[in-house]
Amino acid sequence: MAERIYPALVAARLRGQASYRLSFALDLVAQVIAQSLELVVILVLFSRVDALGGFSVREVLVMYAIAGVAFGFADLTAGQLDDLPNYVRSGTFDAILLRPLGSLPQLMVSDIRLRRLGRVLAALVVYGYALATAGVHWTPWTVLLAVTAPLVGAVIFGAIWVVAATVSFWLVDSRELANSVTYGGSAFTSYPITVFSGWLRRLFAFVVPGAFVAYYPSLALLGRPDPLGAPGWVSWISPLVAVASAAVAGVLWRFAVRHYRGTGS
Template structure:
């Protein structure tokens, strides 16, 4: 773990070499969620509420999703940009070092400019939390923590599986963005507003609902909420384990084919 922070420090130093570009990108990164949020705001201004969800409840949902996604981009960008590591032959260099490939890939890139997006989302979360009529109990705060951590783990798992694909093919993995970017866009809103099939897909196949919609119901004291929903974010670990397995298989394949 300490090595991971060493990687982070050296890459932060590198990034700060280009200060102007760093500042501009960081500010620019706030704008994407801001426009989505503005769209959402006008929607609510027109209709008041969507399927019983109020604006600040949806804002809470939105903030949690964006915090998780931007954290994954900051801390696990190495897997997201992994195809270039293979293409440049840099992955060979990682194999020459006496550390695990997962740790080294994580340490190969951090997207610090996403701090802007992260800070914006944290601010939004704080605002949404203050708008809640019921008090924030310890259980609710823990659930919130689980939701964010679980979201990070799901995005990380998808990034890892997509990265593994690049051992076989350099192109064509754009399709995975349907899950990452698509998943992020979907889970900005409570999943109950979507069609049942979509809900099922994002519950049982890619369990975004388990880290977002279902525990969110606990946070807002939704009438259909079950208290065990608070623990559902732990399901994300079930996705991470096979992702690591698939990754290892990919590394073995790479070393036997050298493609």
């Protein structure tokens, strides 16, 4: 039953957005501009310096593009979880639990907004340019990595979104706290982790774990050793990190839902 209901819900949402073509087009352009502004920031930085954290502008653009595509896909599929605090406070989540469907998939298909593809499209353009100019040594493995890295990063971002959203079950207003991890993680992953230091690097690179979204896949694509001294195989384990992150997110979500008592309890 679920395999028919979820596509139907998504299709209904998409048809509703497609009926307002001008609004959709404007929203899409706004998303492209928002993603491009982040690119402008990087280019402005490189107008003042030759390297950032030990990486050239084309190498940083590879990281930026992978992070941008990954975050765009994650925002498209999991960004709806930003509304979970409102669902919990208003009691709407109770109604979700009454339906014979998984609570998390229901939330993820509740408000898919195609305009978020604007971020993906803008980042994909930069990705193509960066891969063509960064001096990547192409082999079957690097081709596979180039194709899958943004998708793997999207899984990691999605898992981060789920974990951040579960805070809503214990805190009254947790939106800003969750956003600091999700949207803050997007900003973090767009740059080499070598530009950060101390607890910030350890938190967003390995606890969150943002370093495996774009930094380590970029090192593998560029054939570069990690300036921080990690062994070479670490640059290739992002898929394993994504699987582990998704598993942790699933366990934490189920734990939170089991202990949810509703607004009237």
